[in-house]
Amino acid sequence: MWYQFNLFTIDLIALLGIYIIINFSLRLQMGYTGIANFGLVLAFTGGAYVVGWLPVRLGMWIFHIDSGLGSDMIWNNTLIVSQINSCLQGQILTALTIFIITLVAAAFVGVVLGLASGYPAARLRGDYLAISLLALGEILAIIGGNYDPLVGGPLGVQVPDVWAWTGDVRFTVVSIVNLLVALGVWVYMHFLEKSPIGRTLRAVRDNRDAASSLGKDVTRIRLKVMVVGAMLCSIAGALYAFYTTGVVTSAYGMFDWTFLPWVMVVFGGAGSNWGVVVGTLMFITVRKLIIFYKYSFAFLPFDPIWLQYLLMGVVVLLILIFRPSGLVPERVSYALSKSRVVKIANKILSEK
């Protein structure tokens, strides 16, 4: 029981970290800037594909693994990965280097995908943008699922385990790393809230015309935000692939990586950082619980996993109708802290 609970918590924390990153990406795009990005899955998949493609090749190059195997990377994938893994056992520094290089590459791919999808879309307004990105989201899934040399087509590939050196506590370490990256993103979002950039983004969201009359290039700002958002999603995708040590194209669907983040963010409140975290935590927990207790529902004549979608849909409709700003609504954020405003006000009053 204790062991199961442990597994449950570790998986929960790992997924929590990944979803918090994606959801903050959505918070940045939707909450701050008003870009309804329904194509989160695109960059997420991109990041995961980088992990499916790059670390194996890096590992082969670093450890001089027999190039005969390299003639068919996909067919020999398991063999190559197990050789790399055994080489990686004692090599903490090499493993971490591979991890970081891959993350940087994933971030770069995210930027490229953000530019590619954002360029045609950033000038569109509101819902047009939303459905275009929705339709474009599955491009990589189609390519990855059919073009085997990329990430093994429908069968997928294994990924070298850069955390193999941690031994028994591997999953604990990975979930903590995921959570730390998520915390970093959270801190960034926290400071963004009170920064001039944050105010510019909100101006773009609330009134494009007013923002552009003040000299802000609205289309450019929107494109930049989409690029940063895609980068975050891509990093999340890479972390997820490193966590599961495998990339299977069918695992990167629109439901899990676009709709679920939307549900969490709409539920928690797109206008507040705390809202995003609360929404994510609640949904991940419920989702994990349903999966965890799935077999207790064996008497049902259907797969209980569908109840999760039912629940998600109903909750979102209720939230939209009865509490449209989410569980934690957006607060007015002042450019200066309240005490400083009071001080300035007092100074002006005393001068009079």
Place this chain on the structure above:
Amino acid sequence: MMATLVDAITFSSFLSMMGFGLTLVRRTTGVWNVAQAGLVSIGAYVTLTLVSFVGGSPYLYLPLAFLIGAGVGAILFLVAINPLRKASSIILLVATIAFNLILISIINIYADYLQNVFGILSKSFLLTRLDFKIFGRPAISTISVSTLLIFTIAFYLFLRYTRTGLALRGCIEQPSLAGVVGVSVRSLYLFSWVLAGGSAGLAGGFLPLFFQCNPNIGFYLIALMFCVSILGGVGEIYGPFLGGWLVGFVQIFGTTLLASTLGPWVILYKGLFPMVILVLTLLFVPQGLSGIDWRAKVRILKRKGG
């Protein structure tokens, strides 16, 4: 070649029917309805259920697919769209996605139930064996095209010659003015959702005769539906028919043509076609084909010529 042409015509008819619903509710209530996907899947399952339990030709049950689709469309409007009528278009879009999640889960639960309790293969089914032949070709092509034609002509006549049609046109052009002269805008909006749900259900009812269907068949086609709607343009009500035929022909003929020149591997990537079309449309004609002011273009050309 002939077979490809027939396939393209059939596919285009489906796309037009599905795109019609999308465009109509976008025109009336300003919503991009993602739940169209679920409505299409429902149509497919109505056909499957009745064919399995009652038997007979799938065509017999098309009216029922239309009615059930229409009913769900009405529920969607009353539950999700009407309470949110003051919300932004993005919120409404999220609401339709949420409703689609509900539909997807219900359809999947239903499919599981059919399979586990009645042993019907409901997770992946194709009913082409129940089709008959007209002129040596599967009847589905003739019947789908004629249904589309009848539907289009009926809708045109309805808009042109009936009082309700006039009122609906009024609601689309100037909802507040229509309300002032005594038109019940809300019930006409409801009517448009009923019609949209019905057309999606109808198209879904046809699908098992042409496609391998599963609970996600509608979602699989949703990118194409948006493509049809955007390419055709939402400005004119005939937009989806234009868009449907263009997208359908480009999809089927484009794939066949490219496969014969570049090699059969192209077929694997046919899902990318609608996306390419969508991006090109958004870049060059964001208002859609029916939104282009052709007369102005001709004037400009003439002026250049003169």
